[in-house]
Amino acid sequence: MNRNTIILLIAFLVTASTDLFAEAPSFRRDVMPVFFRAGCNSGTCHGSARGKDGFMLSLFGYDAKGDYFRLTQELIGRRVNVAAPGESLMLKKASGQVPHTGGKRFDVESPYYQTLLKWVEAGAPDDPMNVPEPVEIKLEPDRLLFDVGAVAKPTVVTARYSDGTTRDVTKLALFNTNNPDTATVNADGVVTPGKRGDTFVFARFNRFTIGSEVIVLPKDSAIQWSNPPANNYIDELVYDRLQKLHLLPSALCDDETFVRRVYLDLAGVPPTVEQYRSFMSDANPKKREVLVDQLIASDEFAQVWTALWAESVRLMGGGYAPTGTDVKAAEAYYQWIHEQIKSNRPFNEFVAEQVTATGSNLTNGPANLYTMLVHNTRFTPKEFAANFSQLTMGIQIQCAECHNHPFDRWTMNDYYGFVSFFTGMKRKLGAEPREMYIFNDRSMQPAKHLVDDRPVPATVLGGEAAVPEMGDKRKALAEWLAAPDNPHFARNFSNRIWAHFFGRGLVEPVDDMRISNPPTNKPLLDALAKRFADSKFNLRALVRDICTSRVYQLASQPNETNAGDTRQFSRSRLRRLRADVLLDAIVVATSSERGFSYFPRGTKAIQYYPRTPGDTEGPNAGDPFFATFGRSRRGSICVCETRTESNLSQALHLLVGDTIDGRVGGGQVVPKLVAAGKSPDEIVEELFVRTLSRKPTSEERTAMRELIGDNVKDRKVYEDIFGSLLQSTEFGFNH
């Protein structure tokens, strides 16, 4: 460095510092951002609900007034000493001059220290009313493209304030990455690429979070785009993304894979032998579309989506009257849901009717949203609002009960405004003990803000103003929610529908949509949501688009480019069957019924919901098979209540439990095949088709023949084969 640069640098530093403190720093605008940046008000430090070492700041600064009090007035003269500013404990601690559990946060020379010092020197003034507050932040560039090993790139965060001014807040923001393997970001916002892939880096400032997409491509990748044909917009948008990421889609799956996949997804059961044969022998080149249409129109389709909705609203039947979840109420709700799905009621109307429902839980099914979504002897508006938002919008607002959401846009105002839609909801005993009458008491006060007890009138999420104070406010909520331009509703449900067919949402988990959890393919999610809204929220239309796309029909076998892809749908994902689908699949394959306690004979697993003679407050999967295989126990609103991971007890259950053993050994499938005088080859083939919806490979045939040997009439050996097929991983998965 030569002399001139040094002089220049000094000149720059001087101007910068004088510029910064032309006037006394403002507590909200200058001082609090330092606490944010230095981590003082984070959840593990003074931002914890009980503070740290006797000093509390509001988490990420949601309560400026309270922070000002605690800093300057709670212990007068200690944390802040206006007589000898440098003696202020706040400054001594933060700069590590005295012992501090949180260690040294910044240097005495740093601009952070200087800001705080100048503020104390000015007498630690509180701000006048109406100090400009940030209304938006920007992170630039909003997209970063790297080759593996490329040099790091800086980002800049700009805040816009309510008075129209903007300010570079890069040095006051916090940064993080969603996947440090793909890209890291340091404290100054500089992004360094890692392994190939795509992710997001985020900047947070004040109550805002914003992301920039980062794509890291393999160096010198010379991938020739394969130009696969596209059936519809889904294919186009997925391909577009794959092309950008230098991924090639796998080939289309074969007919055998397709027929099993689409039956399991749309009808909740594998194809029967006859259904398999009829599809395989169909020469129509459009036969896949035909099958999709046929299945979408089936009763089974309605059963699957009834089960999914019942599960997501935590539908259960009990015998404990004060919770309002009597079996009769549950059945009324279940039947109502089934009718709506069967008649293809526009999905927005379907949800809206539940939102505004009142009346008897026994006779008006949809009113049970207010008994089921929260299982409690009392109606709890906060819990209900949180569950409701998570279900209908995929948004988790409950963080904002105690502080502004740290990684999303939701504030405490949003939260309490939303809760206020439900503060009037009440339940009273009806004409008979099982009956609960659900109504909205309009005289009830809105929810009160935690910080200052201010009543916050009912306001939709992100709404500028409260809804008009007349009548049942839920009507306004339902109208807003069901409107085609609602920013959350269509996106949430099209994402959930997508996830049903791909084992993963475009936003994952599907019930945690937030700015810091962006979709892996935003144009696709936008298009699906638009299509859903444009079709008047026609569930079957969207499902048809998905199932007839080539993306849905891709094989699971990877190619040399996409083996590592788990987020961009370049190949089919192996999905363990849902517990209810698995049980129904066993029943279909073995032609042997399975009964359920408290349900009539002939009830399918997919039609089952937990029924108990006791109360419904705790989690309950109902049937033990469901508990083992992870069907939702409905203990909370979380989609994670439905588990599809494999574990040892599942394997043991299939091996030694009576579900398969009893059905194979006690069933009629094998005896009938043997009695019909079929050849060993024919019997083996039929067993393969029954279970795996495919014919055995030649290696499998040879192996089976060796196994059977001379015992061609011995049902025991066929039953062993049958049982093994049912226990196989292939049977338990959709692939």
Added chain:
Amino acid sequence: MKPIIAIAISCLASPAFADEKTPVNYNDHIKPIFRQHCAKCHGDDQQKAGLNLQSFEGAIKGGSGGKAVVAGRASASLLYQAITNTDAEARMPPNQPPLPEAQVKLILAWINDGLRESATSKSLAAIRDLTFKPTASAMVKPDGPPPMPGKLPTVTLPPVNHKLPIVAMDASPWAPLVAVAGQEHVRLIDIQTKKELGVLPFPEGVPHVIRFSRDGAVLLVAGGKPVQSGKAVLFDVRSGKRLAEIGDELDAVLAADLSPDQQLVAIGGSGKIVKVYGTSDGLLKYKLTRHTDWITAIGFSPDGNRLATADRSGGLHLWEPKTGGILLTLAEHKASIPSLHWRNDSRVLATAGEDGLLIWWDVVDGWPAISKPNAHPPKRPEGVYGRLRNGVLGVSFDGNGNLLTAGRDRVVRLWTADGQTTKSFEVSEAIPVTSRISHDGRTLICGDSLGELHFWTLPGTP
């Protein structure tokens, strides 16, 4: 005929209506409430937790959890806590809306008036006579002229950006003299002329405590630098000389006092321990380790028989100062106790809390003889909801048993010995932090958070 019957019935149906002549009592007012809401589980047929509220004897006896009601003290009565609990899960009666406010008030009045059984019963609460008797005062005027500072050495003070908030201040018990905290010094000011008489250097840091000895000749100054060092220093008031330095703390001393015989100095702070030192040898005599939070206030009784210590969580204990043995624990405050002060006769201790509570304690049995739950009620600005800060920061008696308090409502308030507020003064610009009454009882003094001193002279007093 019909309307008359209706009136008669409505009269019968509202026995729980207390008129002004009948004192609130069990038979007329409380039993009907208990019957209506409690007797199903706590009655003659069933006594959950061993409690029967359907009879007066049962209510007084209490249940398996101990006494349900304490005569004269609703705040210590389990029953009252149970019906007013803000946690709906823990409140009685279970799974019901809370009792109507009017009924809660009746129960409150019944307990606090002394649990009368019937209109003619006597109150069960002990009758206390806390009137101030000047003859009982431990204050014996020392011989000779009251100590005033002579010509003190000039000291160079460190430059300050702003005045230090007056976090500590004391008035001499015999002279028109007030000592006031400043950054690294203590100012001595003549109350009559308001002139500064001199400065005592305190390079140790911020003086958080300033106390005159009982004879007015010695000044205790304690404080320090936060999370660095703390100390108590004894000054000779007349010469300004340092007599002793006590303690070597790792944090500023936040509370301290000098025993009346000047043999002991007790200090405390963020260490949660009260340390008692001998002034003659500077050695640690004993430690008091019962507190669970920072020590915020310490005071020896004027007769030297008790030591009161308070902490940031509302903990308050009385000790035997010679040995450090615990005498009583005074549980009533729910938040920090920034200040406490003894009445001259050593019979009454006043404590002020950030919870808004102001209490006159009868220290013989540790009873809150007078309790003002919202002693400094702040005015609610328009459009402001929620809890307003109503902490009481400063409390001090004068020689006649009057009490002066300073509150976060920015008001300084004067109380008589029987807990009546007679005068109040507003400090508009800042928060009044410390309050004292001059030795002659004529001048009220307050130090505020902007470092200003306020004087108010009472008319008519000798």
